[in-house]
Amino acid sequence: MSEITYKVINNNEVAKIAEIFGDYIIQFNCFHFGEGCLSLVAYDNDVPVGIISTYPLGYPRPLEHLKDAYIDVLEVDERYRKQGIARGMITRTEKWAKDNGYRQIRSWSSEDKNEAIPMWYALDYCMCPAKIWVEWCEKIVDGFYVAKKL
Numbered sequence: 228m229s230e231i232t233y234k235v236i237n238n239n240e241v242a243k244i245a246e247i248f249g250d251y252i253i254q255f256n257c258f259h260f261g262e263g264c265l266s267l268v269a270y271d272n273d274v275p276v277g278i279i280s281t282y283p284l285g286y287p288r289p290l291e292h293l294k295d296a297y298i299d300v301l302e303v304d305e306r307y308r309k310q311g312i313a314r315g316m317i318t319r320t321e322k323w324a325k326d327n328g329y330r331q332i333r334s335w336s337s338e339d340k341n342e343a344i345p346m347w348y349a350l351d352y353c354m355c356p357a358k359i360w361v362e363w364c365e366k367i368v369d370g371f372y373v374a375k376k377l
């Protein structure tokens with residue numbers, strides 16, 4: 228494997244990345260840009276092999292004045308898994324979040340994410356089993372909220 232590089236992307240690059248990772252990233256607005264957001268892509272030469280995007284997510288009352296960094300999308304191309312690419316994207320995102328004043332970073336994975344759930348645990352995230360209402364499939368889904376203090 229050649230060396231993997233990590234690059235912050237902008238909106239113009241999303242269509243090219245969707246050609247590899249699928250239209251879902253456009254359909255569900257998975258990439259976030261603008262204040263408090265980071266969209267990062269791992270490349271093998273010019274080929275995108277990993278994606279991660281993070282945005283500011285508020286708390287409900289009585290903490291409605293606060294926001295965490297929320298990882299909305301995370302995926303590594305199947306052919307590149309188990310080589311440390313998710314770890315590379317997440318540690319860079321954590322550093323960016325801390326440098327940008329976030330106190331905590333969090334995410335959520337459904338229970339069918341057999342690779343992601345052990346990964347969060349291995350990367351020292353706090354694990355909280357939880358059910359959430361998923362808007363697009365109109366179902367309650369079991370999974371884990373994960374969070375790390377920065």
Ligand SMILES: CC(C)(COP(=O)(O)OP(=O)(O)OC[C@H]1O[C@@H](n2cnc3c(N)ncnc32)[C@H](O)[C@@H]1OP(=O)(O)O)[C@@H](O)C(=O)NCCC(=O)NCCS
Pocket residue numbers: 301302303304307308309310311312313314315334335336337340341342343345346347349350
């Ligand atoms: C989850 C996913 C992003 C992990 O990407 P990856 O680049 O393979 O992960 P890494 O190689 O950086 O692994 C980091 C650590 O996570 C754990 N891990 C990763 N894949 C794992 C697996 N299949 N089984 C068990 N643990 C795993 C390991 O502890 C690993 O550290 P180690 O290699 O030093 O043991 C990738 O499997 C993926 O894209 N899955 C499908 C999409 C998905 O589930 N996205 C997350 C939705 S929230």
